[in-house]
Amino acid sequence: MKVLTLIALFVFCTFVNCKAQRLISDTQDTIKLELTQKEIKNPSKAMILSAILPGAGQIYNGKPWKVPIIYTGFAANIYFIEYNNRRYELFLDALAIYDQNPTSTDRPFPGLNREGLVRNIDYWRRNRDLNYFLFVGIYALNIVDAFVDAHLSAFDVTDDLSFKFEPNFEMLAAGGTVTGLSLKIKF
Numbered sequence: 001m002k003v004l005t006l007i008a009l010f011v012f013c014t015f016v017n018c019k020a021q022r023l024i025s026d027t028q029d030t031i032k033l034e035l036t037q038k039e040i041k042n043p044s045k046a047m048i049l050s051a052i053l054p055g056a057g058q059i060y061n062g063k064p065w066k067v068p069i070i071y072t073g074f075a076a077n078i079y080f081i082e083y084n085n086r087r088y089e090l091f092l093d094a095l096a097i098y099d100q101n102p103t104s105t106d107r108p109f110p111g112l113n114r115e116g117l118v119r120n121i122d123y124w125r126r127n128r129d130l131n132y133f134l135f136v137g138i139y140a141l142n143i144v145d146a147f148v149d150a151h152l153s154a155f156d157v158t159d160d161l162s163f164k165f166e167p168n169f170e171m172l173a174a175g176g177t178v179t180g181l182s183l184k185i186k187f
Helices: 002-037 043-052 056-060 064-100 114-154
Strands: 162-171 177-186
Touching: 043 056, 043 114, 056 064, 056 114, 064 114
Parallel strands: none
Antiparallel strands: 162 177
16 A cells, blocks of 8 residues: 555656646746847946936836936935025024124024024034935935846846655665655745
8 A cells, every 4th residue: 555655656746747847848948038038238338327317227227117216316305405505504694694793683593692503504514415425325326226227137037936746765874764755946
């Protein structure tokens, strides 16, 4: 009975394995055909395009949906640069008025003394300058995204998982044998 079960199991596994290998072979042929049909992108070209015109590398890579995200980041950053610069100049002008007549009550910020005005000037200037760095960061991220996306254009993202059942016979150190079924997963 044990022998018949093992033989049946072996025949079943061989049948399933042959069908799976044929299916895998057909799938691999299809994938190779798709890769030859699909244009593989040049990472250097995508990087240069994005450096010249932000978003051009993303369009070259076939991801035009990223362009509005890039330009929204630029627009928001430009807004904050301008806002912080306006506040910086406002406090700078208030300091100039304060220095002309420190006892006047007709000042833009009558509740602030000179040190408070200087702290606000430093705060808004620092925020403006950090936004300049953020602008450069968004520009660099645009270039890196185009470069990496072009590199990954030929990356195989199929859901090809292969399961392979095989009979398994192992010799034990004690002198016996173990018979079983092994499952091998390829991913």
